[in-house]
Amino acid sequence: MARSTSTSSTTHLAKTYLSAATIVVLLGAIGAGLTFGLRPLEDRAAKTLDPGSLKVRIVWPTARGGSGTWLPVPTQEVLMMLANEAAGPSLDHLSADQLARICTAMEESGWFTGTPRVTREAGGVITIDGAWRIPAANVVHRNKKFLISWDGKPMPPGVETVWTIYEPAHGPPRSSSGERDYAQPWSGEDVAASLELLSRIVAEPWSGQVKGIDASKYTESGDGLVIVTDKDTRIVWGGRPAKPRLGEIPTAHKIAHLRQLVKDTRRIDANHPLIYVNQERMQFDISASARQTALAGPE
Numbered sequence: 001m002a003r004s005t006s007t008s009s010t011t012h013l014a015k016t017y018l019s020a021a022t023i024v025v026l027l028g029a030i031g032a033g034l035t036f037g038l039r040p041l042e043d044r045a046a047k048t049l050d051p052g053s054l055k056v057r058i059v060w061p062t063a064r065g066g067s068g069t070w071l072p073v074p075t076q077e078v079l080m081m082l083a084n085e086a087a088g089p090s091l092d093h094l095s096a097d098q099l100a101r102i103c104t105a106m107e108e109s110g111w112f113t114g115t116p117r118v119t120r121e122a123g124g125v126i127t128i129d130g131a132w133r134i135p136a137a138n139v140v141h142r143n144k145k146f147l148i149s150w151d152g153k154p155m156p157p158g159v160e161t162v163w164t165i166y167e168p169a170h171g172p173p174r175s176s177s178g179e180r181d182y183a184q185p186w187s188g189e190d191v192a193a194s195l196e197l198l199s200r201i202v203a204e205p206w207s208g209q210v211k212g213i214d215a216s217k218y219t220e221s222g223d224g225l226v227i228v229t230d231k232d233t234r235i236v237w238g239g240r241p242a243k244p245r246l247g248e249i250p251t252a253h254k255i256a257h258l259r260q261l262v263k264d265t266r267r268i269d270a271n272h273p274l275i276y277v278n279q280e281r282m283q284f285d286i287s288a289s290a291r292q293t294a295l296a297g298p299e
Helices: 002-036 038-049 073-087 090-094 098-107 189-201 251-265 286-296
Strands: 055-058 117-121 125-129 135-141 144-149 163-166 210-214 225-229 234-238 274-276
Touching: 055 073, 073 098, 073 125, 098 117, 098 125, 135 189, 163 189, 189 210, 189 225, 234 251
Parallel strands: 055 125, 135 163, 163 210, 234 274
Antiparallel strands: 117 125, 135 144, 210 225, 225 234
16 A cells, blocks of 8 residues: 555656656747747738838928928938938838937938937838928028028028028037037027027018128127118118117117108118118118219219
8 A cells, every 4th residue: 555655656756847847848948939039020020010111201391371391302302311211121110229210310310309209100100200490591601501490500401591691700510520510509699699680570571671680790890780681781780689789779669660661661771771770760871872872873
């Protein structure tokens, strides 16, 4: 009887060892599968998500009125190329850093304010959306032209603007390697002041008479900012709108001067080559008018 019990115990013990060994083998197989079979699994999943080619979709900025976009087609093509290059091969669909690469490329392109959103959607589509920088003016510095946004940061070329900011004290910001730095605002107060003035002018019905802002004497001369008209006449404005210079009238009074001139003469320059609107009583440079008349010669 005791022998039978011993045999039964031995058999039970053998089964226990066998079960434990089986579990170890299974765990080892699972571990090997995780170690060596993860990439093939990702590849098969990626092929399921994207059986053909990578699909990148960029949500373009809309034009005023909500119809179409103001971004030119060549610029759209450049951005699509940048996004596809950053995305890499189509089978990188499950790569953890694919979306990060695209996001970095778009942020460094100079076309977005802040970090754009890059998301993966059904059907293998990668969507890029974000706040677009709006071109404000061209900045002319040492006979070179640079595009600038309303937030004061340089942008890549590709969009025509109405206005120009002439000869600020500093050129566009550069990175440590000497490349154009689209993330940094333009140095100096003169560009910021010029953009501030243009933002006050844009809503006026006579804004079409403004060609740009001469910032060349902003830091050196009491004249400050000078409005350049579409006829290349000049209107001395003075300090930046948010911070008029000592002795100047407030910005609202300067705007009122220009509105009155338009009402009386249909021109913000009152048909004079040079006028001053930064004082309580407007001044007209009669000597400049005389020189212009002399240069024009007899009728």
